[in-house]
Amino acid sequence: MDVPAAANVLGTIGAVCWSVQLLPQIWINWRRHNAVGLQPTMMMLWAWAGVPLGVYNIVENFNIALRIQPQILTLLSLVTWIQCFYYEKNWTVARSLAVVVPVACSMGGIQTGLIFGLRAAKDRELQWPLTLMAVLSAVLLAAGVLRHYWDIYVHRTVRGISFLFVGIDAAGDLFSLISILFQYKLDVLGMVIYGTELVLWIGVFACGGYYNLLPWVRKRLQRRKGGVSDGGNTATPCSSLGGERALQEAAEPIMLHNLPSSTSVFRTPSGEADIIRQRNTGMRGEDRNSSGGA
Incomplete structure (x- = not known):
């Protein structure tokens, strides 16, 4: 179905969710002056995922909100990534900026070049480069979340990440996924990109309920009953x-x-x-x- 207004509204909500998804985590890291349990590889994978995702959304003429969304993801992921080194490795501000700024500029340059190149390929009716961008973005987004699954498996708890952040990110995936349904053309690859990460976040919620919420509830009940807390x-x-x-x-x-x-x-x-x-x-x-x- 082609409902541009609905696509823009839903895409904007998804973009807003993705805009603020990492802000709670960044604030928590700053407030506690540590990034314990947070995986820097996860943040870097997400930062790079924003490059092919941005290329795909722009070349495929997604609504404006979904075009801006990957740029915000890359920026906030890089901020969170460098926090891991600033707090956990005791890097100075100068050293942190000397590392993260060139990386950000490189990502921006690569994305710009790919956009012009893939637009030319699309004009020649070459579809595989765009398919490659969609696959890369889905794999990188999924890999970032799967890295956290390994941490859950090792430590038997969901640590190093705010459940508020997980909820906001999952909501961003959901609204972005729905917005694609209202565009002039049903984009299956775009739905796969957002749907893959949404499913993985639902799994993290399930793990959090099992490893974090249930022990917390049991402990509260023991305290009320006068047990050993x-x-x-x-x-x-x-x-x-x-x-x-x-x-x-x-x-x-x-x-x-x-x-x-x-x-x-x-x-x-x-x-x-x-x-x-x-x-x-x-x-x-x-x-x-x-x-x-x-």
Whole structure:
């Protein structure tokens, strides 16, 4: 069906969702001064996914919102990507800019060249270059999310990513997918691009419900019933630290600032265990330094 107004409105909603999808994650990283659990490869894959997606949407004359959408995705993905190095690798601002600015300029130049080249190919009725762009964008978007699936499998929790971000991103995929249905031509490849990522995000939501939400609900119910809220985790730091210092560490609450990003919604035992291990490692280092100095 050809309903330009509906296509533009839905595409704009999808573009707005994609515009703000990474803003919660960027804000969380800045507020906590860390990017614990966030995968820089995921962000870089998404940044590069915006290049072929932008080429495809522009050459295929999608509505204006869907043409702008990939550019926003690339920009915010690069910001999030460089945050991982700035906070986790202690890079300086100058070093971060020296790396990310040339990468952004290269992506912009590559996309511009491909747009002119594929428009010429389309005029000659060559379809395979556009098909390649669609496949590349779908694969890169999916690879970025699948990288997070590996982290879920290893740590048995959804960490390092905000569920608010997941919801906004999935909504962007959904509205973009629906907007394609109202364009003058039904674009199957465009639907595959957005539909693939939408399905993968639904899977992340399901994993979050199983690994994060259910333990969180059980813990809340145990507290209401007067049960042990820590699930036996307090014995771990006590046995490893020893003495009054161990009791002090065990009694000290784990600050939300230090937890992985996903636990801003549901605090999970695995997230707390990560922080305890970090504390123990730092404490052992201090003890070794003090004994060496003595």
